[in-house]
Amino acid sequence: MDNKESANYLSEYFQILIGILLTSLGLKAFLLPNGFLDGGVTGIALLVRTQVDINMSYLLVLFSIPFLVLGFFTVSKRIVVKSIISILGVALLIHFENFQTITEDKLLISIFGGLLVGSGIGIAIRNGSVLDGSEILGIYLNDKFGISIGKIVLFFNIILFSITAFVVSVEVALYSILTYIIAAKVTDTVIEGFEDFIGVTIVSKKFNLIKIAILEELGTGLTVYKGSSGFGSKGKTEDFDIIHSIINRxxxxxxxxxxxxxDPEAFIVEFDVNSVKGGVLRHYIDKKKNKKLEKFKAKVSKNEH
Structure with a gap:
């Protein structure tokens, strides 16, 4: 293992530790003292905790075991090992740390409890670990039956919050749903990144002019594919360049x-992009000093005339 790989490992586990701390703080300082729930396995442990006098740490580990066993057969062993470390870390912090209750305002509890738990789970997932076993269940059922992971987790939590409304109270269930929605949104944001990028594919006969315009006016990079002749609404088409670019939304x-x-008749396909690395996306092209662009413009201008 070289120095770079060792540094990556250390970085991953350090970030997972940050995720464990945030999740533990959200649970111990906000949700636990007020009987509020999150979704997934954490929610099950919190719900059972409201009915029986058993330490939350034990419940969290106990209810995570079946999902970790399932994960052993469905995801990589490395993810399972990281997840065991993460879940034990959360359980130990909840057991030994004495985070003070910060507020008794129910709305603030839901919002900030969800923010902290969601941030912690998102950071852990981003670094190859799972703090909640319901995601592992989602992966398994998705592979087995083709049902989307999001729908599985949602159905899981609908059942959980319905039981909460019946066993505890409708008010606690409603605040718990708010907590879960906030946590889920924050988790997605942490995993996907805060910057909102979008991909665009453009098909046009005037591809050269469009390339120049995008480079000059947006200053973002392009990838060009060679398109073969096909058959569209106007009959057979000639060979052309297909323009692909990633830009900020x-x-x-x-x-x-x-x-x-x-070209008002250009065919444009727009799609979401979750993660972008490298390229010239973040380092916009210097339009004044780009000699290659000037040569390309001159060549296109000559062909157009």
């Missing part, structure tokens, strides 16, 4: 205006 309207101005 805030620029999407400007992208459409640029393309429409050159």
């Amino acid at each position: 805030i620029d999407i309207k400007k992208m459409y205006r640029i393309v429409h101005k050159i």
